[in-house]
Amino acid sequence: MSRPEHQAPPEIYYGDAEAKKYTQNTRNKQIQADMTYRALELLNLPSDEPAFLLDIGCGSGLSGEILEEEGHIWAGVDIAPSMLEVALERDINGDLFLQDIGQGFGFRPGSFDGAISISVLQWLLNAETSHPTSSPPHRLTRFFTTLHSALRNPSRAVFQFYPTSDDQIQLITSIAQKAGFGGGVVVDYPNSKKARKVFLCLFVGGGGTQQQMPKGIEGDDDEQVRFERRREKERKRDVSGKRKNMKDKDWILKKKELYRQRGKEGVPRDSKFTGRRRKPIF
Amino acid sequence: MVRLITHNLLACHVKGCTTNNFPLIFRDVEVELQETEFNPDFIRNMLSRLEWTALINAAKQVGDTSLPPEQPDMMDDELLQKLHHVLMEINVTDGAMVCQNCNHIYPISNGIPNMLLAEHEIG
Numbered sequence: 001m002s003r004p005e006h007q008a009p010p011e012i013y014y015g016d017a018e019a020k021k022y023t024q025n026t027r028n029k030q031i032q033a034d035m036t037y038r039a040l041e042l043l044n045l046p047s048d049e050p051a052f053l054l055d056i057g058c059g060s061g062l063s064g065e066i067l068e069e070e071g072h073i074w075a076g077v078d079i080a081p082s083m084l085e086v087a088l089e090r091d092i093n094g095d096l097f098l099q100d101i102g103q104g105f106g107f108r109p110g111s112f113d114g115a116i117s118i119s120v121l122q123w124l125l126n127a128e129t130s131h132p133t134s135s136p137p138h139r140l141t142r143f144f145t146t147l148h149s150a151l152r153n154p155s156r157a158v159f160q161f162y163p164t165s166d167d168q169i170q171l172i173t174s175i176a177q178k179a180g181f182g183g184g185v186v187v188d189y190p191n192s193k194k195a196r197k198v199f200l201c202l203f204v205g206g207g208g209t210q211q212q213m214p215k216g217i218e219g220d221d222d223e224q225v226r227f228e229r230r231r232e233k234e235r236k237r238d239v240s241g242k243r244k245n246m247k248d249k250d251w252i253l254k255k256k257e258l259y260r261q262r263g264k265e266g267v268p269r270d271s272k273f274t275g276r277r278r279k280p281i282f
Numbered sequence: 283m284v285r286l287i288t289h290n291l292l293a294c295h296v297k298g299c300t301t302n303n304f305p306l307i308f309r310d311v312e313v314e315l316q317e318t319e320f321n322p323d324f325i326r327n328m329l330s331r332l333e334w335t336a337l338i339n340a341a342k343q344v345g346d347t348s349l350p351p352e353q354p355d356m357m358d359d360e361l362l363q364k365l366h367h368v369l370m371e372i373n374v375t376d377g378a379m380v381c382q383n384c385n386h387i388y389p390i391s392n393g394i395p396n397m398l399l400a401e402h403e404i405g
Binding site: 049050051052073075077079081084085088093094095096097098099100103104105106107108110111113131133142146 | 283284285287288291292293294295303304318321323324327328331333370392393394395396397398399401404405
Protein backbone atom coordinates (compact mmCIF):
# COMPACT_ATOMS: atom_id res chain seq x y z
CA MET A 1 0.00 0.00 0.00
CA SER A 2 1.23 3.51 -0.68
CA ARG A 3 2.34 5.76 2.13
CA PRO A 4 -0.37 7.68 4.00
CA GLU A 5 1.19 11.03 3.12
CA HIS A 6 0.75 10.23 -0.58
CA GLN A 7 -2.96 9.49 -0.21
CA ALA A 8 -4.42 12.67 1.26
CA PRO A 9 -3.49 15.72 3.36
CA PRO A 10 -3.11 14.84 7.05
CA GLU A 11 -6.26 16.57 8.27
CA ILE A 12 -8.27 14.51 5.80
CA TYR A 13 -6.36 11.22 6.07
CA TYR A 14 -6.70 11.23 9.84
CA GLY A 15 -10.48 11.56 9.81
CA ASP A 16 -12.70 10.22 12.59
CA ALA A 17 -12.32 6.58 11.63
CA GLU A 18 -8.58 6.60 11.02
CA ALA A 19 -7.92 8.64 14.18
CA LYS A 20 -9.71 6.02 16.32
CA LYS A 21 -8.02 3.14 14.54
CA TYR A 22 -4.59 4.71 14.94
CA THR A 23 -5.04 5.27 18.66
CA GLN A 24 -6.50 1.87 19.47
CA ASN A 25 -4.04 -0.24 17.55
CA THR A 26 -1.72 -1.75 20.16
CA ARG A 27 1.08 -2.36 17.67
CA ASN A 28 0.98 1.31 16.66
CA LYS A 29 1.00 2.31 20.30
CA GLN A 30 4.03 0.15 21.02
CA ILE A 31 6.01 1.52 18.07
CA GLN A 32 5.05 5.10 18.99
CA ALA A 33 6.06 4.53 22.59
CA ASP A 34 9.44 3.05 21.64
CA MET A 35 10.19 5.95 19.32
CA THR A 36 9.10 8.52 21.91
CA TYR A 37 11.43 7.04 24.52
CA ARG A 38 14.26 7.04 22.01
CA ALA A 39 13.49 10.64 21.03
CA LEU A 40 13.53 11.64 24.69
CA GLU A 41 16.88 9.93 25.07
CA LEU A 42 18.22 11.88 22.09
CA LEU A 43 16.83 15.12 23.55
CA ASN A 44 19.32 14.67 26.37
CA LEU A 45 17.39 16.79 28.88
CA PRO A 46 18.94 17.44 32.29
CA SER A 47 17.73 14.65 34.55
CA ASP A 48 15.28 15.19 37.41
CA GLU A 49 14.21 18.55 36.08
CA PRO A 50 10.70 18.97 34.77
CA ALA A 51 10.91 20.52 31.30
CA PHE A 52 8.38 22.34 29.15
CA LEU A 53 8.26 20.50 25.82
CA LEU A 54 6.55 20.95 22.48
CA ASP A 55 5.07 17.90 20.78
CA ILE A 56 4.84 18.66 17.07
CA GLY A 57 2.07 16.62 15.47
CA CYS A 58 0.88 15.34 18.83
CA GLY A 59 -2.14 13.56 17.32
CA SER A 60 -4.15 11.81 20.00
CA GLY A 61 -1.47 12.36 22.62
CA LEU A 62 0.18 8.93 22.52
CA SER A 63 3.65 10.42 22.90
CA GLY A 64 2.39 13.16 25.19
CA GLU A 65 1.32 10.53 27.69
CA ILE A 66 4.89 9.31 27.85
CA LEU A 67 6.21 12.83 28.35
CA GLU A 68 3.79 13.14 31.27
CA GLU A 69 4.95 9.86 32.72
CA GLU A 70 8.53 11.09 32.60
CA GLY A 71 7.49 14.14 34.59
CA HIS A 72 7.48 16.79 31.87
CA ILE A 73 4.85 19.38 31.03
CA TRP A 74 4.00 19.66 27.35
CA ALA A 75 1.98 21.47 24.73
CA GLY A 76 1.02 19.84 21.44
CA VAL A 77 0.06 21.00 17.99
CA ASP A 78 -1.69 18.98 15.29
CA ILE A 79 -3.57 19.74 12.11
CA ALA A 80 -6.13 16.92 12.29
CA PRO A 81 -9.21 17.93 14.32
CA SER A 82 -10.34 14.31 14.63
CA MET A 83 -7.05 13.33 16.23
CA LEU A 84 -7.33 16.21 18.71
CA GLU A 85 -10.86 15.13 19.52
CA VAL A 86 -9.61 11.67 20.40
CA ALA A 87 -6.94 13.34 22.52
CA LEU A 88 -9.64 15.25 24.42
CA GLU A 89 -11.58 12.06 25.03
CA ARG A 90 -8.46 10.39 26.38
CA ASP A 91 -8.16 13.10 28.99
CA ILE A 92 -4.53 14.07 28.64
CA ASN A 93 -2.82 16.92 30.43
CA GLY A 94 -1.12 18.87 27.63
CA ASP A 95 -2.35 22.02 25.98
CA LEU A 96 -3.53 21.32 22.44
CA PHE A 97 -3.51 23.57 19.40
CA LEU A 98 -5.07 23.12 16.01
CA GLN A 99 -2.22 24.33 13.86
CA ASP A 100 -0.58 23.78 10.51
CA ILE A 101 3.13 23.50 11.28
CA GLY A 102 3.93 24.53 7.70
CA GLN A 103 2.48 27.96 8.52
CA GLY A 104 4.91 28.43 11.36
CA PHE A 105 4.49 28.96 15.09
CA GLY A 106 3.66 32.08 17.03
CA PHE A 107 5.48 31.16 20.21
CA ARG A 108 7.64 33.78 21.89
CA PRO A 109 11.43 33.30 21.69
CA GLY A 110 12.85 30.80 24.14
CA SER A 111 9.51 29.30 25.15
CA PHE A 112 10.37 25.61 25.17
CA ASP A 113 13.09 23.41 26.66
CA GLY A 114 12.89 21.07 23.69
CA ALA A 115 10.66 19.68 20.98
CA ILE A 116 9.85 16.18 19.80
CA SER A 117 7.93 15.03 16.78
CA ILE A 118 7.07 11.44 15.93
CA SER A 119 6.26 10.45 12.33
CA VAL A 120 5.30 13.92 11.17
CA LEU A 121 7.97 15.60 9.05
CA GLN A 122 7.23 13.52 5.94
CA TRP A 123 3.81 15.17 5.76
CA LEU A 124 5.48 18.50 5.00
CA LEU A 125 7.04 17.15 1.81
CA ASN A 126 3.88 17.21 -0.31
CA ALA A 127 2.36 20.31 -1.86
CA GLU A 128 -1.41 20.54 -1.54
CA THR A 129 -2.04 23.58 -3.73
CA SER A 130 -0.04 25.49 -6.32
CA HIS A 131 0.09 28.60 -4.15
CA PRO A 132 3.72 29.63 -3.47
CA THR A 133 3.25 29.35 0.30
CA SER A 134 2.26 25.73 -0.22
CA SER A 135 5.56 24.53 -1.69
CA PRO A 136 7.47 22.11 0.57
CA PRO A 137 10.67 24.22 0.79
CA HIS A 138 8.68 27.31 1.73
CA ARG A 139 6.70 25.45 4.39
CA LEU A 140 9.80 23.76 5.79
CA THR A 141 11.64 27.09 5.97
CA ARG A 142 8.76 28.73 7.79
CA PHE A 143 8.48 25.75 10.13
CA PHE A 144 12.16 25.52 11.05
CA THR A 145 12.78 29.27 11.46
CA THR A 146 9.81 29.79 13.77
CA LEU A 147 10.64 26.61 15.69
CA HIS A 148 14.24 27.70 16.08
CA SER A 149 13.21 30.94 17.75
CA ALA A 150 10.63 29.18 19.96
CA LEU A 151 13.31 26.99 21.53
CA ARG A 152 15.68 27.92 24.34
CA ASN A 153 19.40 28.24 23.90
CA PRO A 154 20.83 25.63 24.32
CA SER A 155 18.24 22.97 23.59
CA ARG A 156 17.39 20.26 21.11
CA ALA A 157 14.61 19.19 18.81
CA VAL A 158 14.26 15.55 17.76
CA PHE A 159 12.14 14.43 14.82
CA GLN A 160 11.47 10.84 13.89
CA PHE A 161 10.27 10.64 10.31
CA TYR A 162 9.96 8.37 7.28
CA PRO A 163 11.86 9.77 4.30
CA THR A 164 11.37 8.09 0.92
CA SER A 165 14.76 9.10 -0.45
CA ASP A 166 18.11 10.61 0.45
CA ASP A 167 17.10 13.72 -1.47
CA GLN A 168 14.37 14.35 1.05
CA ILE A 169 16.80 14.05 3.95
CA GLN A 170 19.13 16.40 2.10
CA LEU A 171 16.35 18.96 1.57
CA ILE A 172 15.23 18.87 5.17
CA THR A 173 18.68 19.10 6.73
CA SER A 174 19.80 21.92 4.45
CA ILE A 175 16.71 23.99 5.27
CA ALA A 176 17.12 23.27 8.98
CA GLN A 177 20.73 24.43 8.79
CA LYS A 178 19.71 27.63 7.06
CA ALA A 179 17.24 28.24 9.87
CA GLY A 180 20.15 28.18 12.31
CA PHE A 181 20.04 24.63 13.63
CA GLY A 182 23.08 22.44 14.10
CA GLY A 183 23.05 18.66 14.18
CA GLY A 184 22.03 16.04 11.67
CA VAL A 185 20.49 12.66 11.05
CA VAL A 186 20.78 9.66 13.37
CA VAL A 187 19.82 6.27 11.96
CA ASP A 188 18.92 3.40 14.28
CA TYR A 189 19.31 -0.19 13.00
CA PRO A 190 20.61 1.02 9.62
CA ASN A 191 20.76 -2.47 8.11
CA SER A 192 17.33 -3.67 9.10
CA LYS A 193 14.36 -3.26 6.81
CA LYS A 194 11.76 -3.13 9.53
CA ALA A 195 13.51 -1.70 12.56
CA ARG A 196 15.37 1.07 10.69
CA LYS A 197 14.37 4.44 12.11
CA VAL A 198 15.52 7.87 11.01
CA PHE A 199 15.83 10.61 13.61
CA LEU A 200 16.63 14.20 12.76
CA CYS A 201 18.45 15.57 15.78
CA LEU A 202 18.71 19.37 15.75
CA PHE A 203 20.61 21.62 18.16
CA VAL A 204 19.88 25.19 19.09
CA GLY A 205 23.09 26.93 20.10
CA GLY A 206 25.96 25.16 21.74
CA GLY A 207 27.45 27.65 24.14
CA GLY A 208 31.14 27.13 24.82
CA THR A 209 30.95 23.36 24.54
CA GLN A 210 29.78 22.01 21.21
CA GLN A 211 26.84 19.63 21.56
CA GLN A 212 27.80 16.03 20.95
CA MET A 213 26.12 14.30 18.06
CA PRO A 214 24.45 11.15 19.40
CA LYS A 215 25.13 7.78 17.78
CA GLY A 216 22.51 5.57 16.19
CA ILE A 217 21.84 2.12 17.58
CA GLU A 218 23.86 -0.42 15.60
CA GLY A 219 23.00 -4.08 15.01
CA ASP A 220 21.11 -5.13 11.95
CA ASP A 221 18.43 -7.28 13.43
CA ASP A 222 15.72 -6.78 15.96
CA GLU A 223 13.56 -9.60 17.23
CA GLN A 224 11.17 -9.68 14.32
CA VAL A 225 13.95 -9.96 11.82
CA ARG A 226 15.76 -12.69 13.72
CA PHE A 227 12.58 -14.71 13.87
CA GLU A 228 12.04 -14.18 10.18
CA ARG A 229 15.49 -15.59 9.42
CA ARG A 230 14.99 -18.72 11.49
CA ARG A 231 11.72 -19.41 9.80
CA GLU A 232 13.37 -19.05 6.42
CA LYS A 233 16.07 -21.56 7.40
CA GLU A 234 13.55 -24.11 8.64
CA ARG A 235 11.50 -23.82 5.51
CA LYS A 236 14.52 -24.49 3.30
CA ARG A 237 15.49 -27.61 5.23
CA ASP A 238 11.99 -29.04 4.90
CA VAL A 239 12.06 -28.66 1.13
CA SER A 240 15.41 -30.39 0.52
CA GLY A 241 14.61 -33.06 3.11
CA LYS A 242 18.21 -33.57 4.26
CA ARG A 243 20.59 -31.80 6.53
CA LYS A 244 23.47 -29.86 5.02
CA ASN A 245 26.96 -28.80 5.96
CA MET A 246 27.54 -31.53 8.52
CA LYS A 247 30.96 -32.66 7.22
CA ASP A 248 33.09 -30.35 9.29
CA LYS A 249 36.37 -31.29 10.95
CA ASP A 250 34.79 -32.68 14.12
CA TRP A 251 32.51 -34.93 12.12
CA ILE A 252 35.40 -36.29 10.04
CA LEU A 253 37.55 -36.98 13.12
CA LYS A 254 34.67 -38.76 14.78
CA LYS A 255 34.07 -40.97 11.77
CA LYS A 256 37.76 -41.84 11.38
CA GLU A 257 37.99 -42.78 15.06
CA LEU A 258 34.99 -45.00 14.63
CA TYR A 259 36.53 -46.78 11.60
CA ARG A 260 39.80 -47.37 13.48
CA GLN A 261 37.94 -48.86 16.41
CA ARG A 262 36.17 -51.24 14.05
CA GLY A 263 39.56 -52.27 12.60
CA LYS A 264 39.01 -50.90 9.14
CA GLU A 265 42.18 -50.75 7.04
CA GLY A 266 43.59 -47.69 5.31
CA VAL A 267 42.06 -44.99 7.43
CA PRO A 268 44.11 -41.82 6.70
CA ARG A 269 46.01 -40.42 9.63
CA ASP A 270 44.90 -37.14 11.23
CA SER A 271 46.93 -34.06 10.34
CA LYS A 272 46.60 -30.30 10.26
CA PHE A 273 45.14 -30.67 6.77
CA THR A 274 42.29 -32.88 7.95
CA GLY A 275 38.93 -31.38 7.07
CA ARG A 276 40.52 -28.25 5.67
CA ARG A 277 39.16 -26.60 2.55
CA ARG A 278 41.13 -26.81 -0.65
CA LYS A 279 42.08 -23.68 -2.50
CA PRO A 280 39.58 -22.93 -5.23
CA ILE A 281 42.28 -23.51 -7.88
CA PHE A 282 44.74 -26.39 -7.70
CA MET B 283 -7.28 23.46 27.20
CA VAL B 284 -5.63 26.81 26.97
CA ARG B 285 -3.77 27.33 30.19
CA LEU B 286 -2.32 30.72 31.02
CA ILE B 287 1.16 29.25 30.86
CA THR B 288 0.84 28.63 27.13
CA HIS B 289 -1.13 31.81 26.60
CA ASN B 290 1.81 33.69 28.08
CA LEU B 291 4.09 32.24 25.41
CA LEU B 292 1.75 32.73 22.50
CA ALA B 293 2.04 35.59 20.04
CA CYS B 294 0.24 36.26 16.77
CA HIS B 295 1.94 34.66 13.76
CA VAL B 296 0.10 36.33 10.90
CA LYS B 297 2.29 37.56 8.03
CA GLY B 298 3.81 40.96 8.76
CA CYS B 299 2.36 41.12 12.26
CA THR B 300 5.58 41.52 14.19
CA THR B 301 5.09 44.40 16.61
CA ASN B 302 2.59 44.64 19.43
CA ASN B 303 1.43 41.10 18.60
CA PHE B 304 1.72 39.90 22.19
CA PRO B 305 -0.21 39.13 24.30
CA LEU B 306 -3.38 37.95 22.62
CA ILE B 307 -6.52 39.33 24.25
CA PHE B 308 -9.12 36.90 25.56
CA ARG B 309 -12.68 37.52 24.46
CA ASP B 310 -15.97 35.94 25.62
CA VAL B 311 -14.16 33.23 27.52
CA GLU B 312 -15.55 30.35 29.48
CA VAL B 313 -13.25 29.07 32.18
CA GLU B 314 -12.94 25.71 33.84
CA LEU B 315 -10.82 24.89 36.86
CA GLN B 316 -8.90 21.65 36.85
CA GLU B 317 -6.62 20.65 39.68
CA THR B 318 -3.14 19.55 38.75
CA GLU B 319 -0.17 18.44 40.78
CA PHE B 320 1.90 21.26 42.27
CA ASN B 321 5.42 21.19 40.90
CA PRO B 322 7.49 24.03 42.45
CA ASP B 323 10.64 23.20 40.47
CA PHE B 324 8.81 23.54 37.19
CA ILE B 325 7.24 26.88 38.16
CA ARG B 326 10.64 28.20 39.24
CA ASN B 327 12.10 27.08 35.91
CA MET B 328 9.39 28.87 33.99
CA LEU B 329 9.66 32.15 35.93
CA SER B 330 12.37 33.64 33.74
CA ARG B 331 10.30 32.99 30.63
CA LEU B 332 7.11 34.62 31.86
CA GLU B 333 5.98 38.10 30.94
CA TRP B 334 4.56 39.27 34.25
CA THR B 335 2.33 42.17 33.13
CA ALA B 336 0.86 40.06 30.34
CA LEU B 337 0.16 37.31 32.84
CA ILE B 338 -1.58 39.68 35.28
CA ASN B 339 -3.73 41.13 32.49
CA ALA B 340 -4.65 37.69 31.18
CA ALA B 341 -5.50 36.54 34.69
CA LYS B 342 -7.77 39.57 35.09
CA GLN B 343 -9.52 38.75 31.82
CA VAL B 344 -10.37 35.29 33.07
CA GLY B 345 -11.38 36.62 36.47
CA ASP B 346 -8.47 35.91 38.77
CA THR B 347 -6.77 38.67 40.76
CA SER B 348 -4.77 36.71 43.30
CA LEU B 349 -1.35 37.73 41.98
CA PRO B 350 0.47 40.98 42.88
CA PRO B 351 0.64 43.52 40.01
CA GLU B 352 4.44 43.78 40.19
CA GLN B 353 6.71 40.76 39.98
CA PRO B 354 8.12 40.25 43.49
CA ASP B 355 11.86 39.70 43.83
CA MET B 356 11.51 36.85 46.26
CA MET B 357 9.37 33.81 45.59
CA ASP B 358 8.03 32.12 48.69
CA ASP B 359 5.99 28.93 48.72
CA GLU B 360 2.68 30.68 49.08
CA LEU B 361 3.30 32.78 46.02
CA LEU B 362 4.46 29.75 44.02
CA GLN B 363 1.21 28.03 44.96
CA LYS B 364 -0.79 30.99 43.68
CA LEU B 365 1.29 31.13 40.53
CA HIS B 366 0.76 27.43 40.01
CA HIS B 367 -2.98 27.91 40.31
CA VAL B 368 -3.04 30.76 37.79
CA LEU B 369 -0.64 29.13 35.31
CA MET B 370 -1.66 25.51 35.40
CA GLU B 371 -5.18 25.14 36.76
CA ILE B 372 -7.23 27.75 34.91
CA ASN B 373 -8.36 26.29 31.60
CA VAL B 374 -10.07 28.42 28.99
CA THR B 375 -12.49 26.09 27.23
CA ASP B 376 -14.43 28.38 24.88
CA GLY B 377 -14.15 31.87 23.48
CA ALA B 378 -11.50 33.53 21.36
CA MET B 379 -8.08 35.14 21.42
CA VAL B 380 -7.63 38.36 19.45
CA CYS B 381 -4.41 39.96 18.28
CA GLN B 382 -4.35 43.62 19.33
CA ASN B 383 -2.25 44.59 16.32
CA CYS B 384 -3.89 42.91 13.30
CA ASN B 385 -7.19 41.89 14.93
CA HIS B 386 -6.88 38.30 13.79
CA ILE B 387 -9.29 36.17 15.80
CA TYR B 388 -8.16 32.74 17.01
CA PRO B 389 -11.36 30.98 18.06
CA ILE B 390 -11.24 28.51 20.95
CA SER B 391 -13.73 25.69 20.98
CA ASN B 392 -13.74 22.65 23.22
CA GLY B 393 -10.53 23.88 24.75
CA ILE B 394 -8.63 23.79 21.46
CA PRO B 395 -7.62 27.08 19.85
CA ASN B 396 -7.71 27.19 16.09
CA MET B 397 -4.37 28.63 14.97
CA LEU B 398 -4.88 28.03 11.25
CA LEU B 399 -4.29 30.99 8.95
CA ALA B 400 -5.89 31.94 5.65
CA GLU B 401 -3.68 31.76 2.57
CA HIS B 402 -2.97 35.50 2.42
CA GLU B 403 -1.92 35.57 6.08
CA ILE B 404 0.85 32.97 5.78
CA GLY B 405 4.30 34.45 6.18
